[in-house]
Amino acid sequence: MTVETPYQERYRKLKDSAAAGEEALSRQAVIQVGMATCGIAAGAVPVKEAFVRFIEEKNIDARVMEVGCMGHCYAEPLAIISKPGFPALCYGYLDEDLVERLVEDYLLNDDPCYEFALVALEPNDVFPTLSDFPRGVHEKKIVLEHCGFIDPGEIDHYISRGGYSALAEALSGTPATVLEQVKESHLRGRGGAGFPAGLKWEAAVQAGGGTKYVICNADEGDPGAFMDRSILESCPHQVIEGMLLCAYAIGAEKGYLYIRAEYPLAVKRVRLALEQAREKGLLGSSILGSSFNCDLEVFRGSGAFVCGESSALVRSMEGKMGIPATRPPRLAQSGFRGRPTVLNNVKTFAYIPPIINRGVDWFRSIGTEKNPGTAVFSLVGKVAHTGLVEVPMGTTLRELIYDVGEGVANDKAFKAAQIGGPSGGCLPEAAIDIPIDFDSLQEAGAIMGSGGLVVLDEDDCMVAIARYFLEFTQQESCGKCTFCRLGTKHMLDLLTAITEGRGEPEDLEVLERLAWEVKEGSLCNLGATAPNPILTTLRYFRDEYEAHINEKRCPALMCSELIVYYIEPSKCSKLCSVCVGSCPTEAIYTRDDGLKAIDQDKCTKCDNCLKTCPPDYNAVIKLSPPGLLAEKEGGKGA
Amino acid sequence: MVEGEEELIRTSVSEVLGEQEAVRESLIPILLRVQEKLSYLPPLAMELIAGALQIPAVDVFGLATFYNQFRLHPPGKYQLQVCMGTACYMVGGKIALDCFERRLGINEGETTPDREFSLERVACVGCCTLAPVVVVNEEVEGRVTPTRVDGILIAFGKKIQPSTGVGEKKGDDGS
Structure with a gap:
């Protein structure tokens, strides 16, 4: 056995005391309620209160704990109940009634109510565990290892599971060892572009002595992605430890977590975590008794997508507008306040402690050769099981959507996977057998990006999707480069015209040419990737564009200017007038024969009547192009 | 400006300036703190901040308009934020936004003249499973249909007149 260094000894004491505290509590039943922003939105607060109330009423020896996101968002609110003598079970779709029943039947008596359990968290003889599901x-x-299992507001939970041991080990060696390990691990930055983290750190080391900075980019502005938020809300210490390891490796004494102001809960939890780390001597001056000093603080970003670009982010920290600068110099040479700065994504930092703990070989054994490790995705849209998932690099998109996400929701047909947000692209059925890694996705025209994956089904119009993303990038363009500023606006205008039925056949050519010009003529990646949604939809779904332009028809029946709502008289019933009440503009009236019809002049196409029409009738339909209406109405002889 | 508002702005700004170092780097934190106190950034506040930091007022205004987080209009008593994340947009977020605009007679980013309601669009709030989502006074409301839009407004005492739908279609949404 190797001799323990003073830092490791000091850490062991911290861990022992944390573990002792945990041990004392393990004899009682524990209820862990998922309380990240998404859980709270789904109603986790009343669920937690109900647990507390019923437990108090029945005088049960149990403890209710707030944890972060477990990733199974489709079943929120979620809770894990661990009762001594039973395997830990996860329950979903909770409400107060179900909570009452679980407290009564399971906690008070010994019936675990298996019919409501989703999954068991440890192997047992009675209930399937996670590994029994695809x-x-x-x-x-x-990255998500501890998320959903520990209380983010309790540093001891993280420490008792081995948290901060990587820091203790690193302090016992030299900064060069840490750098070497990160370099050897071939870890690629998870911010989107996949630049090797080790090389970035090395550049900062080579930039010489003096003041240096570490910045964690948590300015997750990509609509449809929320993993960085979830990580910071569920396990902030892992990110903090990763940042400290980086600071140690490059010789920085100050770091910042740049978190969007839109994530108030993440800001709150990270600030609390920093405070607790400081109390334990894991942050601040002479960390774990060593000569290494480093302090971290939160900087609240104020909502600008372009600030995800590193030089723009740094400028915004300096109190200026977030406008990207030309590179070189790279941030590693001249960043925040003109000093060498390492800026990495939340996930990148979260990988560092496990790499130091379990070694480079372990890390490289996961994923593919050029893309070691895992990929974290927020799987949303028309997929049955939405959630936060982490799979090894090299898993195919098909596996991710059909096995992990359990396929498209509501028996609809799959149309496309939108990956990488506004900078990414839409991949059709034919292209989803590609493995997920930085290079393969780029080849297919999409990008890994921050990891948002939105599944689109037959009801989604690809032109409207392209327009949606262009509207986003156009608004978020900082205005520095002419091509991005004017080009995105012009492309948006063209797409708007197409979705409104004013498109001309030559528009597609103009769009394509503009797209390439904007790509070439933009300094930063916002502009250089903004045309991706257009280029991929044009490449894979050109027929939809053509239908909009040539036939003024929206094949997915989504573009409101190209559709009309119509009530099929043969399906409508005299006995029902649900749609009449549902219409916010009183456009639906009862005809002389008792059936319902729509006054097209009043209709605002809000979709309400279609949603409320009982499934027995399904009489409300959408028609595209609107010209079909005359045919239909002519047919009935009115 | 309402009575006493100028006084409130002056005291709030000087309080915040007391907490922060008067350097350019503090500008965003200062603006965020002032907005937390006043719930928006009135022109007077921006001028006072510019004076304290000895920078041109246009720099402060530039920053306040560059970042989405800053509000230049006073928010309403009831704040409605319609999520425009990808998942919400695809299943009717735009429809919900249109309904609010129609009912309130304002565009997104504006406040009703009686300062009762303000309407904004937000990028993803991360509740994609409940799409389309509307954040009503910081509380997330999921699966919002046009009927629910009316329900939300009625619950806050808004009288709903059945509109004709004619001639109400707004043009450019100001983007």
């Missing part, structure tokens, strides 16, 4: 087979959690 999702569990594919999933491999490194």
